[in-house]
Amino acid sequence: MQKLKKCLLLAISLCFCLTLWYRPAYAFITLNDQFVAGQACEALESIRSKTNPGNIRLTPQKTYPVVGKNRDNASYYLLKVEGAQPLTRWVSVQCGQLLGSSAPVDQAYLLALSWQPSFCETKPTKPECQSQTAQRFDATNLVLHGLWPQPRTNIYCNVSNDIERLDKNNQWSQLPPINLSQETRNALAVKMPGFASNLHLHEWYKHGTCYSESPEEYFQEAIALLDQVNNSSVGDLFVRNIGNFLSANEIRNQFDEAFHDGAGSKVQVQCERDIDEDKNNMVVELQINLRGNIQPDTPIETLLQAGQTVPAGCTRGEIDPAGFN
Known part of the structure; x- marks a missing residue:
């Protein structure tokens, strides 16, 4: 019996040693x-x-x-x-x-830029649409809709359930105010007309919280990207064709000319039907796919080169003039 016990103890010890031998080594x-x-x-x-x-x-x-x-x-x-x-x-x-590594943070984003006159044809009761004039910035420039970290599920980061509920119910005026400099508020009032409807609060809580801990940083860098597009030949193309039609290929080709070959393949053109009896397609938005580490002075050309290639979107749409036609 004593001999049997010794054999059992030996077998148990051998199994324990084998377990340790085959266990992966994790060392903090x-x-x-x-x-x-x-x-x-x-x-x-x-x-x-x-x-x-x-x-x-x-x-x-x-x-x-x-x-x-x-x-x-x-x-x-x-x-x-x-x-x-x-x-x-x-x-x-x-x-x-x-931080000690030389490799930059590699993150994908979707920059959504709107053509406001077309948007206002579909939402004429919005405060920013009722006040629109042919002399205002948004009559002749693309405007900021949002800058969205990707994938699309990357939303509402560290946001309370109450804030998320208010946002999803479109109760944007009830969202908590955010800390922005007067300079940035003034810029948003011009370059994001939806500021009048608290679009900036919606964009911050849904998307900006997954971009930065600072609303100031988020909007400053989004505006810097918008300015680069408006100040390029892409902006000129839109201004020259107000009241006319542009194809998605024309818009994407202009991105190639402005920001080098391949940039246009990262841009998807979004269209809406007009509200009147003509039912014409109108260009409402450009969704621009970017990738990289965005800073206030980052060239959008670099971000476009690394961005995701996407379908062209709608085939052709009108560059709607300001005012309700």
């Missing part, structure tokens, strides 16, 4: 670095269980202190995330970039 490695988020990824309490108390997500373009990584060839970094409980959270290495 301490780091002293900074991590720049590229996406609104989940910040996990545990890699194994994937738990995320508080449903914490990173804010794109924000920098976080790095505590360590899960192994030498890391798949996760351990960050300090202010406001999270517990404070340290695991995020996938694919969510951004260590």
